[in-house]
Structure formats: C-alpha cells, structure tokens
Amino acid sequence: MYTVIGTVKTRAARVIWMLEELQQPYEHIPARPRSPGVTAVNVAGKVPVLVEDGTPITDSTAIIQYLADKHGALTHPAGTxxxxxxxxxxxxxxxxxxxxxxxxxxxxxxxxxxxxxxxxxxxxxxxxxxxxxxxxxxxxxxxxxxxxxxxxxxxxxxxxxxxxxxxxxxxxxxxxxxxxxxxxxxxxxxxxxxxxxxxxxxxx
Incomplete structure (x- = not known):
C-alpha cells in the first residue's frame, strides 16, 4: 500500500486525487512541510512525498506520472x-x-x-x-x-x-x-x- 505524506492543502492533493481515480489503497499522513515527519523522508522538507516499499518519491508531478505509468491509466504510453x-x-x-x-x-x-x-x-x-x-x-x-x-x-x-x-x-x-x-x-x-x-x- 502507498503512503502519502502532506496536507491536502498542498500539492499532495494531486497525489491523493490520482490514487482515488486509480482506486488504489493508501495511507495518508497529513504532515506539514518541514515537519519532522516530512524531513525524515525528504531532507528538503517539501511535500508531497509518496512512500512505496520504503522508498520515498518526491515532487507531485513525478509522483502522479509514476502512478499513471505503473497502473496504465490517466496517461498515454511513453514513446507515442x-x-x-x-x-x-x-x-x-x-x-x-x-x-x-x-x-x-x-x-x-x-x-x-x-x-x-x-x-x-x-x-x-x-x-x-x-x-x-x-x-x-x-x-x-x-x-x-x-x-x-x-x-x-x-x-x-x-x-x-x-x-x-x-x-x-x-x-x-x-x-x-x-x-x-x-x-x-x-x-x-x-x-x-x-x-x-x-x-x-x-x-x-
């Protein structure tokens, strides 16, 4: 299951919306930027962070494109x-x-x-x-x-x-x-x- 770190008032909203569109289960931790829960996985202190299998992924656009590619939805295939x-x-x-x-x-x-x-x-x-x-x-x-x-x-x-x-x-x-x-x-x-x-x- 995915973990999304960041309040919905931030660009974490993009990640949560994508996961809802994909109907994928996830845990949401509404941590604020630069809070200890965020800096522990992203030294820059920025949100959102997506954690999958212990690996953090940062930047909302990189995250939602990764999710779209992985699940084959809401994206056109690479190389087209x-x-x-x-x-x-x-x-x-x-x-x-x-x-x-x-x-x-x-x-x-x-x-x-x-x-x-x-x-x-x-x-x-x-x-x-x-x-x-x-x-x-x-x-x-x-x-x-x-x-x-x-x-x-x-x-x-x-x-x-x-x-x-x-x-x-x-x-x-x-x-x-x-x-x-x-x-x-x-x-x-x-x-x-x-x-x-x-x-x-x-x-x-």
Missing part, C-alpha cells in the same frame, strides 16, 4: 506522439500556471516579510491571464484537455484552478471555467476534497 503532447501540456502548466501561483505564494507568506515584493503579484496575475488564453487554444474538443481521455495534466490544471481561486487569481477564459466545473464533479475529486475538509475541521 500522444504522450509527447501530454508531456508538453504538463510542462506548459508547470511553467505558466503552477510557477506563477507558487511565486505569488512566496511573496505572500513563504518568504521572510522583508524579502516580499507585493507588486510582483500584479505582474504574475497578468501573466496568468495571458497563459489562460494560450491554453484555451490548446484544449481539446472533448471534456478533458486532450479530448476524450483524462490524463495527468488534467489533475495539475484543476489543482492550479483551485489554487488560483484561493489566491484571487481570476479565471477569465469561459472555456477554462466550464472545464474546471466539470472536473470538480468527478467522484474521485470530491473524495479528495472531503479529506481536505476533514483536515480543516480537525485543525480548528
């Missing part, structure tokens, strides 16, 4: 043109969406206060909106990013959409708004969100 398109979408989302949101978080609460630049968030919002327009042209005609098949980048994009909402980064593309609403209806997504809600209740 569809997989190249899939990986291109994944990299685009990491570079243009995830990176902007993470930089905004760093200048909101992660960095020491004297190192934060409040004005940078206006630039990041502008870049985020421009990236949405580019993505709208790349989205397939089906319900998912690549058409009729849900793949790894769908999990990354939906998580970034939720993150953007929390960070007050507007979703300006109607096509993207409609897509996010569809993805949030998935039963596996709702199970992941239920874990996050339980996590929040236990913290109060």
């Amino acid at each position: 043109l569809d997989r190249a398109r899939q990986d291109s979408l994944t990299q685009f989302l990491l570079d243009e969406f995830d990176a902007a949101l993470w930089m905004a978080a760093r200048h909101s609460f992660v960095l020491p206060e004297e190192m934060r630049l409040a004005g940078v968030k206006n630039t990041l919002r502008w870049e985020f909106e421009r990236s949405q327009r580019t993505l709208a042209h790349r989205m397939g005609e089906g319900p998912f990013l690549m058409g009729d098949t849900m793949t790894v980048p769908d999990i990354i994009l939906t998580h970034c959409g939720d993150w953007a909402l929390a960070a007050r980064f507007p979703i300006i593309e109607p096509k993207l708004s409609d897509y996010l609403q569809r993805m949030r209806q998935r039963p596996a997504y709702r199970r992941m969100m239920a874990r996050r809600d339980q996590e929040g209740q236990s913290a109060t």
Whole structure:
C-alpha cells in the first residue's frame, strides 16, 4: 500500500486525487512541510512525498506520472506522439500556471516579510491571464484537455484552478471555467476534497 505524506492543502492533493481515480489503497499522513515527519523522508522538507516499499518519491508531478505509468491509466504510453503532447501540456502548466501561483505564494507568506515584493503579484496575475488564453487554444474538443481521455495534466490544471481561486487569481477564459466545473464533479475529486475538509475541521 502507498503512503502519502502532506496536507491536502498542498500539492499532495494531486497525489491523493490520482490514487482515488486509480482506486488504489493508501495511507495518508497529513504532515506539514518541514515537519519532522516530512524531513525524515525528504531532507528538503517539501511535500508531497509518496512512500512505496520504503522508498520515498518526491515532487507531485513525478509522483502522479509514476502512478499513471505503473497502473496504465490517466496517461498515454511513453514513446507515442500522444504522450509527447501530454508531456508538453504538463510542462506548459508547470511553467505558466503552477510557477506563477507558487511565486505569488512566496511573496505572500513563504518568504521572510522583508524579502516580499507585493507588486510582483500584479505582474504574475497578468501573466496568468495571458497563459489562460494560450491554453484555451490548446484544449481539446472533448471534456478533458486532450479530448476524450483524462490524463495527468488534467489533475495539475484543476489543482492550479483551485489554487488560483484561493489566491484571487481570476479565471477569465469561459472555456477554462466550464472545464474546471466539470472536473470538480468527478467522484474521485470530491473524495479528495472531503479529506481536505476533514483536515480543516480537525485543525480548528
């Protein structure tokens, strides 16, 4: 059985959602970044961490792609043109969406206060909106990013959409708004969100 380390408020949500989609059993340890339970398996103190057979795997994208490859679901096979398109979408989302949101978080609460630049968030919002327009042209005609098949980048994009909402980064593309609403209806997504809600209740 897999062990997922990290609170659902972090990118660990991507890993939990993937495991729910795959219907794989797992143990969830909602440890915070840099807590002793995390540094014991990842010296950088970052989450999520997936532990399988005593071996830790770090980085949410590496983890969910590994799980997709291992279980032969939510991914196109390596060495195919569809997989190249899939990986291109994944990299685009990491570079243009995830990176902007993470930089905004760093200048909101992660960095020491004297190192934060409040004005940078206006630039990041502008870049985020421009990236949405580019993505709208790349989205397939089906319900998912690549058409009729849900793949790894769908999990990354939906998580970034939720993150953007929390960070007050507007979703300006109607096509993207409609897509996010569809993805949030998935039963596996709702199970992941239920874990996050339980996590929040236990913290109060």
